[in-house]
Each structure stands twice: as C-alpha cells, then as structure tokens.
Amino acid sequence: MKGPNNLIGAVNFITFLASIPILGGGIWLSSRANSTECLRFLQWPIIIIGITIMVISLMGFVGACYRQTWLLQLYLVVMFIVLVALIGFIVFAFAVTDQGHGQVIINRAFLEYQLSDYSGWLKNRVSDPKYWSKISSCLRDSHVCSGMRRNVRDTATGAIFPEPASMFYQRHLSPIEVSYLVHFRNFLLQSGCCKPPTSCEYNYVNETVWNPGTGMVVNDIDCTRWSNDQQRLCYQCDSCKAGLLATLKHSWRKVSIINIVILIILVFVYVVACAAFRNNKRMDNDEAYGEARMTKARPSRFQF
Numbered sequence: 001m002k003g004p005n006n007l008i009g010a011v012n013f014i015t016f017l018a019s020i021p022i023l024g025g026g027i028w029l030s031s032r033a034n035s036t037e038c039l040r041f042l043q044w045p046i047i048i049i050g051i052t053i054m055v056i057s058l059m060g061f062v063g064a065c066y067r068q069t070w071l072l073q074l075y076l077v078v079m080f081i082v083l084v085a086l087i088g089f090i091v092f093a094f095a096v097t098d099q100g101h102g103q104v105i106i107n108r109a110f111l112e113y114q115l116s117d118y119s120g121w122l123k124n125r126v127s128d129p130k131y132w133s134k135i136s137s138c139l140r141d142s143h144v145c146s147g148m149r150r151n152v153r154d155t156a157t158g159a160i161f162p163e164p165a166s167m168f169y170q171r172h173l174s175p176i177e178v179s180y181l182v183h184f185r186n187f188l189l190q191s192g193c194c195k196p197p198t199s200c201e202y203n204y205v206n207e208t209v210w211n212p213g214t215g216m217v218v219n220d221i222d223c224t225r226w227s228n229d230q231q232r233l234c235y236q237c238d239s240c241k242a243g244l245l246a247t248l249k250h251s252w253r254k255v256s257i258i259n260i261v262i263l264i265i266l267v268f269v270y271v272v273a274c275a276a277f278r279n280n281k282r283m284d285n286d287e288a289y290g291e292a293r294m295t296k297a298r299p300s301r302f303q304f
Contacts, residue, residue, distance in 0.1 A: 004275035005064040011269055012060035015053055023050030056082070060273065069280040076277060079270050086263050093256045096122040097249040100242070102191075105198050110173035110191050112198060113242035122248065126241050135244065136235040145194035145208050145233055148173075165204035192243020193234050196226040208233060 026047030056078055063072030100118040102111025115123070125131060150163040173191040195210065196202045200223035202210035209228050222237040234240050 002279065004272045005067075005279055008064040008269070008273050008276045009061050012057040012064070016057035016061060019050050019053035019057060022046060023054060026050055063280075064273070064276045067280050067283060069277065069284055072273065072277050072280055076270070076273055079266070079273065083263070083266055083270065086259060086266070090256050090259050090263070093252040093259075096120055097252050100245055100249060102246060107169060108198060109170045113192050113239055113246050115238035115242040115245075118242060118245045123245060126244055126248075132241065136240075139193060139235055139240075140231055143230075145230070148194055149207050162206045168204060168207060191239075192246070193237070193240035196234060197222050197237075197239050199223075200226065202226070 023046075026043055026049075029043040029046060056075065059071050059075040059078065062068055063070075063075050099120065100113075102113055103117075105112055115127070126135070150167075151160045152163055152167065153160050194208055197220060199220055201213040202223075203213050205211060208230060210226065211228075222234065222239050225237045226234050
C-alpha cells in the first residue's frame with residue numbers, strides 16, 4: 001500500500017538534491033553579475049528554475065512520506081500545471097522554428113544566413129533592440145570570435161602563420177555554436193557574427209580581419225556594419241541575428257525531443273502520485289486496502 005508513496009518520496013528527494021546545484025549556480029552568477037550584462041541576463045532564470053524544482057520536490061516528498069494529504073493534493077495540482085506548460089512549450093517550440101535555413105555559397109564549405117529568411121515571433125524577439133543588446137553583450141564580453149582563429153605550420157621551414165583564405169573557405173562553420181560550460185560564457189560564433197557576408201566581397205586577412213574590396217554590395221546594410229574592431233565585428237549585423245535564429249531552431253528542436261521524454265516520465269510520476277494520494281485518503285478514512293469505497297466512513301466528494 002505504501003509503494004506509490006515511497007516511490008514518489010524517493011523521486012522527489014532526488015529532484016530536491018538536483019535543485020541545490022542549480023540554485024547554487026544561479027546564486028554564484030548573481031555574485032558576479034556586476035561584471036557583465038551576460039551574467040545578469042542568465043542569473044534570474046536559473047535561480048527561478050532552481051527554486052521551483054526545490055519547492056515542488058519538497059511538496060511531493062513531505063506529502064507522500066509524512067501523509068500530508070492536502071500537500072500531496074497541492075503537489076498534484078502544480079504537477080498538472082507543469083505538464084500542461086511543458087506540452088505548450090513543445091508545441092510552441094516546433095511552431096516558431098518551422099522557417100529559415102542556411103544558404104549555399106559557391107566555393108564555400110559553410111552556409112550563410114539571411115534574416116529575411118525568418119519570420120514570426122522568434123525573429124521579432126531576437127531583432128528587438130532591447131533583447132539584442134543583451135545578447136550581443138554576451139558575445140562581446142566573452143571574446144567569442146577569437147576562438148575561431150587558427151594557425152598553420154610550414155612543413156619546410158617550421159614557421160607558423162595565420163590560416164590562409166583557401167583553407168578558411170573550406171571550413172565548416174556553424175551559424176552560432178553555443179556550449180555552456182561551468183561559467184556559462186564560452187560561446188563560439190562563426191559564420192553569422194565573426195565575418196562579413198560573402199556578398200560584400202571583403203578581402204580576407206585572417207578569420208576576424210577583412211578589408212573592403214572593390215566590388216562591395218552597397219545595398220546590403222551588413223557591409224557597412226562590419227568593423228575590424230574586435231569589440232564590434234558583425235555583432236550588429238542582420239546575419240548575426242539570423243545565425244542566432246538558425247542555432248535556436250536547431251537547439252530548440254533537440255530540446256523538444258528531450259522534453260517529450262521528460263513529459264513521458266512526468267506523466268508516469270503523476271500517475272504514481274495519484275495512487276499515493278488515494279493511499280493517503282484511505283489511511284485518513286481508516287479504510288483497509290482494497291475495501292470498497294461505499295463503506296467509507298467519510299466518503300470524499302471527488303475520487304482520484
């Protein structure tokens with residue numbers, strides 16, 4: 001009879017322990033938030049997620065293990081809201097990432113991205129100056145484009161020199177490859193933000209230094225936004241925003257697959273929690289396990 005209660009208690013105890021490092025990471029970021037806009041942008045979502053998981057886990061653990069029926073009932077209500085919200089996010093993620101793709105460039109191994117290929121809520125959100133200023137601040141403060149520089153060694157002389165244009169053009173650059181490590185700041189930007197669009201016909205010097213060519217396309221505003229200043233580069237270019245959208249599309253699709261798995265697990269936990277709630281109600285009513293509900297001393301109005 002106590003099997004569902006024990007299982008719910010164990011699951012929520014594990015999630016409670018998992019919430020501690022999440023909350024600790026958010027608090028650690030808040031202690032360093034004065035240094036960059038990027039950390040201030042990340043700290044509160046992490047803190048809120050950590051507190052939410054901790055509170056829900058405590059409700060489930062105490063309600064199941066200490067026979068607090070009202071707390072377990074509240075846990076079921078909150079879990080139901082979480083399930084509905086997760087389903088909504090999965091549908092939303094697929095809906096807002098159904099457009100946009102990279103463009104093939106002749107004699108280039110990498111793709112390039114145009115903001116005009118995207119539309120909808122996500123494009124408007126990224127293009128909003130208020131949000132883009134925070135995103136570009138993260139990219140700038142992290143010195144992201146310096147990570148794409150490569151040197152090659154001359155096999156004859158042993159001398160080391162920057163990668164030539166012929167090798168750079170054959171690299172498979174990602175739009176924005178984002179990897180959150182311990183400090184949440186290691187971004188590697190490539191095609192969209194660290195070089196000018198190919199249509200501008202800039203002359204290659206190295207990965208992040210390009211000089212204007214004779215055939216620059218004047219109707220592409222990104223050509224005038226590019227700067228060899230390593231703090232500016234193409235962070236304000238539409239191609240950089242398009243690169244971010246391409247990355248979000250790829251990442252959100254993968255996250256949605258993971259969320260579907262999480263949804264299945266949460267549905268199972270919810271069903272077990274319902275069984276634990278029924279066990280609590282039986283014990284509250286001094287009802288033996290398996291006894292018919294019609295013989296309850298105090299029959300409840302709603303049956304779970």
